[in-house]
Amino acid sequence: MQTASPQSEGFDPDRMCRIGTWMDRYVAERKYAGSSLLIARGGKEVYFNAAGARDVEANLPFERDTLARIYSMTKPVTSVAIMMLAEQGLFHLDAPLSDFIPAFADCTALVDGATGLDQVTRCQTPTLHHLLTHTSGLSYPFNPGVLPAAMEEKGLIFRADQGPLESVVDQLAELPLAFQPGSRWEYSVSIDVLGRVVEIVSGQSLDQFFAEQIFAPLGMTQTAFSVPTGSESRFASLYTPLAGDAMALNAAQEGGNPLRLIDHTDTSAYRSAETFSGGGGLVGTIDDYMKFCEMIRCKGSGNGNRLLSPKTVDFMTRNHLPGDIASMGPSSFAEQPMEGMGFGLGGAVVLDPARARAQGSVGDFSWGGMASTFFWVDPVLDLSVVFFTQLSPSSSYPARPQLKSLVHGAIVQ
Template sequence: MAFRTFEDAAFSRRSLLRGGAWLGAGAALSAMPMGRMAFAHAGHWPAVVGLVDKYTTTNKLANMVAVMGWGQKDPDVIAQGTLELGKVPVADIDSLYRIYSMTKPITGMAAMMLIGDGKLGLDQPLAEILPAFANMQVQKEYDGSIGEENLEPAESLITIRHLLTHTAGLGYGIIQKGAIKDEYEDRGLIPGQVSRMPIPGLGRGKPVSSLEAFADGLAEMPLVYQPGTMWSYSVSLDLLGRVIEVVSGMPFDEFLTERIFKPAGMDSTWFTVPDSEKSRLTTNYGVLNGMSLPIDPGASSIYLDNPAFPFGGAGLVCSPRDYDRFQRMLLNYGKIDGKRVMSELVVRVGTSNLLPSTIDTTGTFADGAGFGAGGRVGLGDQAGTFGWGGAAGTVALVNMKLGLRASVFTQYMPSDAYPIHSEFPAAVLSDLAAMQGA
């Protein structure tokens, strides 16, 4: 079957890496009172089990792994299916998944650690770290011309807060249209990868070869909004990778390994899957008219090669066990298994609403919510929820009030081919309501 048909199926940039739309239902978890809530085991998650069965027993998806945990207790694991459709190896908590935009909260919390260290300021101008961003230009007409006639000077400087919360005015090749999208691709400002295969409708060009080159290229591009005025999904978490390596004096990927992955016991999280571990890597599928076609087989995945640079917005491969450990650490305000990974204050601030007071999220992926260090945050009665989703069907959230951590892993694109980003948190909510009434 020719891959050109994906384009007709709306296999679009906008739907590939967007993530996050799921939390509109998931934020309701924050409103659940503890009451008589029972600590559950896998048998107490019938709605989640039903969701997993719904997609795997019908072969809509090759596999699905849901990980549900309370506080610091071992998680309940609901796993079904195989790493690849029609093959023998079963998927489990140690299988490897492309988590795409679920990389963003990890990068966000890494930046928060440097703020906690006193090496970076939440409202510090980006230009103090990367001087090339001192005199940015902004499009007058959103996604219009990038010629001088459509540009005006930025009215304020980009800050670290703006980068953490997608309010810097930076663009995104998977979001923008027209001249600015084309220019991002022509300049190699491409912070992500999907497949070795050329897929029409997914032309992404060749990315630049380093985070430094990525940052320098962005500084030459116009912003799509004035800094601090709009929430707009962007490359800001990828740019934070460059900020982190400049401020820390360590390559970005090494910083994540030394400061987060090793102390948190996350030994199956990488930008490049080691050859020795490729037998655990799932296959990623493109969904066309209900059919699943492999676009990145595990055995020959693009993630077995070193990426052009470490993509802080969408580049990690991770096991469900590892991401659960990251969420366990957040729920315990920076500690896991008696080891402190980050300070309590860093976690409290990073999982809180950091949006500038002038930002209205109506009509965006963050509609009705706040935004913290790379993840969406519940507000008001829904306060306490923090998390984000990934382009290939992954979802993760913590609820600080309930002491709940919940995540689901599968691999398909585009993310809106199936409504898992909304169905999973709704299933969790249903099961919690049943527990409370039990």
């Protein structure tokens, strides 16, 4: 990527200095161990900064080539994979999931107000579109409700060490859905299930498909489900401010140590992942993820290669819900605000910045990860922004709206 001065791309350099001050403050206040931020406008890099440590215990700095867990920022990658296959005419988005995974053929859904897994009614099988938009009836263990509790009991979170993807998906198919497909929005493992669909349709494992069909064409050489061999020292440690499970949002316990170490490179399952989580399993560098964002900004093309047509990217980045997310009665955790935000295929879409109470342009496409990473692509301002840090859960601090205010506050043209 070419670099350009902030002034030449419409930024006020003095105002951009506020961003580094903010990043340093988060480190000084022990909110984040470290972080990095990369901003591009019109395809030119205008800002990079890193602050703090990738490993507090070893006093190793957070740097540009630091490898981070991007968790749910994997979801847009899997959604792109699905659309790449759809462009080949291999399926349509209204196809039922059971066309690919027969275990989902006879679906049931919990009745309203259910208190047990036996209180169900028959329902339609969710479609691929339901899964892409989190309206499938699937859930996450950290959400409230009967299904999330059952998923928690069975450990259905698609961690890197839970065995082949096929096996985890088959276990999930044994449970009822949380609600009738299409009736609500609930953040879920649906994109993990779509990862299995990619495997079945393409005939490749998900890691192979990503590596050959997405990462190699875009030049994303540092992104994978496992930490690349020889890069272990660049892999950031993961921290939490909670005393208990950093993923157990329903029973979050405040802890005395705001940077409690919960995953270190020496013992991390990401050293050799065996579960290819299309919903949250990738690790990579900030420059690699910017290449993915730039492909979205450039309507499907990157590094001289075309992954998707411009029409398909436009389709993905439109709102696919009847209204905003809030209008669909969610009770789940989400990586974004719900009011004033719609949902496309793999990410959120700004419908009304005022209702979302965060600066942005109508049509912003974005998503984040549980370790507080975040990206957005703004088609109005021709802007791509990627933020990396490693603190779970991402709801710990209001960093994302603060960051958007900082970036927008530095744009003067």
